[in-house]
Structures are given as C-alpha cells and as structure tokens.
Amino acid sequence: MLLLLFRLSFLSFFPSLSLSQHFAPTGTKPHHRISVSLNFKQRKQREEKRRMMMKLDTSGLESFSAAVPSAMAAAEDQLFAPPSFDLPAGCADFDKFQMEAKQTLKHAKGTTTLAFIFNQGVIVAADSRASMGGYISSQSVKKIIEINPYMLGTMAGGAADCQFWHRNLGIKCRLHELANKRRISVTGASKLLANILYSYRGMGLSIGTMIAGWDEKGPGLYYVDSEGGRLKGNRFSVGSGSPYAYGVLDNGYRPDMTVDEAHELARRAIYHATFRDGASGGVVSVYHVGPNGWKKLSGDDVSELHYKYYPVQPTPVEHEMVDAPPA
C-alpha cells in the first residue's frame, strides 16, 4: 500500500513527461504496451486480474484472539487482547478512493464557450461563471486563455486542468518557435495538446477546449477534449449552456458576416445561454482572431446586456410602489 502511494505521488510530480510506463495506476509492474489491438473481452479480463491483484491481504493485521474461540480465551481477551484498529477507509480500494477524491475536489463542468470561423477570421466567446456544485465560486473566471499573441484557447470542465495545460501548451508552442524559427500552426498546437490529454486518458482530467488561431493557412479552429478527441471544424460550442448557444449561433451564422455582425452574434449566443443555463453567467467576453493576432472586442456584464436587449416597458400600475421615507 505504501508502495502504491509512493508511485502515485511520483507520477503526479512530473505530469508533463510521457507516462507510457507508469500509466497503470495499480500495483502491477510496468509493462510495455506492445499490442494495441486487444479485443474487448481480453481487455476486460486484464482489468479483472489487475483489480484482483489490488485486494490487499490484511489477515496479518487481524486480532490474534479471533483465532482461539473459547470461553477461556474470551475472558483472556479482556485482559490480554492486543490492540487492534481498523484500516483507514481509503486503503481497501485505493483506485476507487482516488477517483472519488478527484471528483469531489474539482469544479463542475458548467460553462458556455463558443468559437466559429468566418471570412474575416475567428470569433471566440465565453461566459465567466465557475460553480462548485450549487455554489457559485466565482463570477469573473477568465475562460479565454491567451496561449500566445495569435492563438486562443477556451476553458470548459476542470478550471485547474484547463489553466495548467493551456499554460503548458503555450510553453511548448514557444519552444517550437525557438527550435524551428517559425510559429507553430494551429493544427500542430492542437495536436500537441490532444496527445498530452490522450496520455492522461482515464485518469480523471476534465477538459473541453477549443484552440483557435490564425496561422499561414489562414484561420484555424480545433476542438480538443480530455477523452482524447480532436476535431477540426468551423463552429463549436462547449459546456452546459452549449445547446442554447448553438440555437442562436446556427440561426444567425453566415460566412460573409462583418466583424461587427459576428461579434454581436457571438455575444447574443452567450447571453442567451446564460439566460437559460444556471451554471453560466457573469461577464461575456468576445475575442476576434485576425491575421495580426487576437484582439479582445468586448466584456459585458450579462445582466446589463439583458436590459439592453429587452428594455423594461413602462406598464400602467394601480398602486405605484414607493420607497419608505427615510426615518
């Protein structure tokens, strides 16, 4: 058990190394992954064996008196019983404990982010609410991360995961520039991130991000997630509010929009998502990525946008409510 803990904490201190040998978070000795094409049954059997080897043999820790059941022994028990204690709760099934630990200690996936390509570049927009269960932990989270002056990443899922790995991606992009004397393409950057996330597949990272940028081939947009998926596309929306954002976005999208029209479309789409989705809210940020890099177009509080889009109509009332006179 102690060995397991040591291995796991070693693992966690170097998250950016390739982890092919240390991938299995269980007690088996590291094995080389030669054949990738195991069928489903073989994979299941292997998992079963691994899980069985996990069960700890705790017979040595049981009370000695339990082995000698007699009236004499029972009386002796009270006087000479060796001290015994229960193992702490997490020890029997450490994998399950670890899964639960990761689940409880990270942000939920409530958010709305979107990005789309049009003739003038890429528009990226997001809300700014972070929730932990039902509690709003922050209304001012930066969900659009500036990887470098011409590339943006969006954040959905675990806030710490997104922040850390986007920063790591920024470092890798810079190293690529220094090593190759040219900027990295959006394709390349998204592939770097997707490969890192794939190597952590199954370990509980939660990232749903879009990498948007402008490189030599023009505007680029990729969706990358922690399951290892990577998709190239023209329009994406990620998060719990994405269905609402898609409705507005798909309705108003035209490839030949001006920058202002695209800006307004993105802002409205996020606003409508925050209106209907409880886990989205705060401030709508909209960025534009053009041939000279990204520029932040606007940051508007959602409640102010509401009254701008739907101004209060004065309605006749019978009794006007007035403030109580100051005492």
Add this chain to the structure above:
Amino acid sequence: MALRGDWMYENNGGTCVAIAGIDYCVVAADTRLSVGYNILTRDHSKICSLADKVVLASSGFQGDIRALHKNLAARHLLYQHQHNKQMSCPAMGQLLSNTLYYKRFFPYYAFNVLGGLDNEGKGCVFTYDAVGSYERVGYSAQGSGSSLIMPVLDNQLKSPSPLLLPARDAVTPLSETEAVDLVKDVFASATERDIYTGDKLEIVVINASGIKREYLELRKD
C-alpha cells in the same frame, strides 16, 4: 460545499478571508482547529508569512496545509538564493498554483487565499481551489464559513469584474481601518452560524511599512 470526512483526508474546518486595497492587503483567519464535533485547539494559526509582501492563509486539512506551507517556504528560500530578491505576490501566486496542480491525482486538501502587495504596491489577492485553479480578485473567502461570508463581501465590496472592457480597477476604495472593521464584523457573523469558525481571529495587514498582526476574541462556543 460538504465533503465526506471519513477517508484519507480530514476537514479541520476554519475560514480565511482576504481583502485587497489600494495600498494595503488584509488577510484574516480564525484560529479554531476541529475534527468532527471536537475542538482540538483554540489557538492554531492558519496564516503563513511567506515573504515580505506575501501572506498565505489556508483552511481544510491541516496536515496537508502544514506540508504545503513548508514546501512553499523552501521554494521561496531557493528563489532568494538564486535571484537575490524576494518573490513578488503574482510570482508566488503562480508557484502555488503549480505546486497544487502537481498533486492533481492526490490533491492537497487545502483551500487557499494568498494576499500581498504586487510590484506596484497595490493590494493583491489570489484565490485558489484545491487543485490549483486561481485568479486575481479584489477579495475572497475560503473555508467552512466561506458561503456565509462571500455574500456579505459581495454586497459591501463588489467591484467591477476584471473581464469588463474598458477595464476597471478591482481593488476596493475602502481605507485600511474600514477594511479591518469589515473583516471583524464578517467573522463575528460567521461565528454565529458556523460551528467550525470561532475562538479567535488573527488579522494580518500588509502595507508599504511591513506586516502587522492583530487578534480579536470571537465566541468560543
């Protein structure tokens, strides 16, 4: 946020608050250490002074917090040897975030608030979750009483979001004494309704002239 308490972690309770001002920063935490319904001590400090201008307050599992503070203090010492100067608050903020994320798969059960002065002398508060996600804010509360205290701070100190364009300043216009009074009020109220908060309040104020410490007695029940 309620967490089940019977596994490898333990929740020792407590609340931490920090408020950033124009040229000062107030960091405060209660001094009660509890396990379940028992109070283990009334005199345990949750605040760690990491550098001249940087103070860290953490609540959660005190075993992990002790280890985390030691880790950061050691890293700061190394930094001083290598760079011949103290770490600034934003630098320490990034270091803490990375330290927390490096234990992403067996987290430090610590909810942190980092307070200090930035390179321009303005108040600077960073708030963290347990795995290292952080942001710079004007004020923050973490710990068992945070959901009681944050709404009051939002009401009194609500500052324009740093995401708004055109950008507006996030630090509060309150004076130092007003901010300290607010902190005392807020803890007194939290003590009334949170069983894990109470006994004594430790208030640390950082400004251009250094770090000042003050104590206030709270309800001991």
